[in-house]
Amino acid sequence: MGTWGHGPFENDGAGDLLAALRDRHFDIDDFVQNTGDGCADYLEADDAQAAIALAEVVAVARGIVPAPPQLDGIDAAAYVASLTPDQHAWIRATLARAIADSDTSELHELWEESGPEDLEVWRAPIAARLQSLS
Structure with a gap:
């Protein structure tokens, strides 16, 4: 993994999303198609990072x-x-999906491997963001 941090914009997936938004080359329909239906598919780390940044x-x-x-x-x-x-x-x-569990999200799995404290420091603000967007 390249850039790695707890914040929503502190990783490569977010950086790629922001660059595409800035250049007006981001197509959410393509992103949806590549990342699954939002329920059952396993979410790759870069896609989870981009989704977290998009929610922000x-x-x-x-x-x-x-x-x-x-x-x-x-x-x-x-x-x-x-x-x-x-x-x-x-x-x-x-x-x-990004914060659900390691069976659903590669990014969750990576944070889980770094320890329970790091997992919670990463996960808590995203869970709060999800609540605020609902």
Whole structure:
């Protein structure tokens, strides 16, 4: 794994997502197709990282959290306004998959391997974000 951190933008998957949003090359429909239906499929680490970052973009657009410097050059409000209700539901479902367990999420498995304290430091804010987006 390359960049690795507890925050929603402290990893390679998030960096790739932000670059695609900034360049207007991110297609959520392609992302949905590549990551599964939001319920049953195993979620790869990079995809989970991107989904977590995408949920944070939604939180910024809704005014739940202030925009961090990583979102410079991204119009979060305009992007989130372009999402359909189904896409919003998919983001929430994928966020839940990312933190569910190691059978569902590679990223959860990686954090679990680093120890229970690290797992909880990573997982708790994401669970709170999921709650705030529901």
